[in-house]
Amino acid sequence: MYRGAAFALVTALALTACGSSDDDSNPLTGSSGDSGDGKAIVVGSANFPENQLLAEIYAQALEDKGLKVTRKFDIGAREVYYDQVVKGGISVFPEYNGALLAVAVDPKSTATATDEINAELKQKLPKSVEILDSAAAEDKDSVTVTADIAAKHNLKTLADLKPVAGDMTIGGGSEFKTRNQGLVGLKKIYGVEFGKFQPLDAGAQSTLLKLLKEDTVQAANLYTTDPAIIEDKLVVLEDPKNLFSSQNVTPLVYKSAVNDEAKSALNAISAKLTTEDLLEMMKKLVNDKEDASAVAEEWLTKAGLAS
Known part of the structure; x- marks a missing residue:
């Protein structure tokens, strides 16, 4: 968070x-x-x-x-x-x-x-x-994308990632890979599997934001109190099945x-x-x-x- x-x-x-x-x-x-x-x-x-x-x-x-x-x-x-x-x-x-x-x-x-x-x-x-x-x-976990990526793939919810995630890289703290409220739950609850995971230290959110805005990663595990979400007009994908509690x-x-x-x-x-x-x-x-x-x-x- x-x-x-x-x-x-x-x-x-x-x-x-x-x-x-x-x-x-x-x-x-x-x-x-x-x-x-x-x-x-x-x-x-x-x-x-x-x-x-x-x-x-x-x-x-x-x-x-x-x-x-x-x-x-x-x-x-x-x-x-x-x-x-x-x-x-x-x-x-x-x-x-x-x-x-x-x-x-x-x-x-x-x-x-x-x-x-x-x-x-x-x-x-x-x-x-x-x-x-x-x-x-x-302060909740989220899967967040840029406005351009959201518009390109018509992304509004986590479910919308299913047909396109295989061609995308998601970045996040290293623990996001193995947590149920992470890649494990995305696959189990939404059927979403990303093509690649880019791990970072949880304290390296500035790096993660940079990678997201540069399109090095196309999705990021950001926390919902991150000021960059508003400032950079990022899109937090909705979570209708409550993957993130x-x-x-x-x-x-x-x-x-x-x-x-x-x-x-x-x-x-x-x-x-x-x-x-x-x-x-x-x-x-x-x-x-x-x-x-x-x-x-x-x-x-x-x-x-x-x-």
């Missing part, structure tokens, strides 16, 4: 922030806070800017409550970080509920709506972890590492965060090249969640 020229800046910040959970320094704000019991809450993020921004929002909100926080950003894809949360190496992670269920918890699940997804997560997650409240904010921003926490005060702070974020907020913040990162820490602080202040 962003992207553009600011990727390098945001990723550089994330790499600076990445470190072991024994490092209590805060590389983005210079403070560490105090949890009262000496234990730091380790806030993690995946390897793409939007998730790093959400993790920074979580971290700052927890610090505002006087809690001790360590940042461990830019870890990688869900296949890498999920086990770290389950085993307690990471205390708090900004997740996307539909992808969490379909990729890490139950790949056979057919749940698509937010309530259905969360009910299954609460039932099926390992006992060491739990989800907190989901935000209205949502609801993807509400949802805190995933290691139970024993977060107290009620921390949970309350995270739930307060979910109560305020909207998809429009995500779009606005990502435009500031991508278009205005603002600092991720500053964008997070500005949103928390505007939402009344920072003192």
Whole structure:
């Protein structure tokens, strides 16, 4: 679930922030806070800017409550970080509920709506972890094409790809190849098989956009809060069979590492965060090249969640 020229800046910040959970320094704000019991809450993020921004929002909100926080950003894809949360190496992670269920918890699940997804997560997650409240904010996977490709092949929905995908290349994060909410599901649900897949790191969306606009790839797995979709008049293909489930921003926490005060702070974020907020913040990162820490602080202040 962003992207553009600011990727390098945001990723550089994330790499600076990445470190072991024994490092209590805060590389983005210079403070560490105090949890009262000496234990730091380790806030993690995946390897793409939007998730790093959400993790920074979580971290700052927890610090505002006087809690001790360590940042461990830019870890990688869900296949890498999920086990770290389950085993307690990471205390708090900004997740996307539909992808969490379909990729890490139950790949056979057919749940698509937010309530259905969360009910299954609460039932099926390992006992060491739990989800907190989901935000209205949502950032879904998509298959997106340029306006020229859409017009050339009369593409409106994912089903429309079936007769033409064999002559096309789709680009996306490397994990898109093996996920049900990816090439596997496109074939199973829509009968769509692309001629070639171009894998990229999830943080390389600026490269993916460049390849799409140059027609090196004819379709791309973009996230729906990517400002480039509007700016470049790209076409997000409709998904009438719900291959891509609801993807509400949802805190995933290691139970024993977060107290009620921390949970309350995270739930307060979910109560305020909207998809429009995500779009606005990502435009500031991508278009205005603002600092991720500053964008997070500005949103928390505007939402009344920072003192």
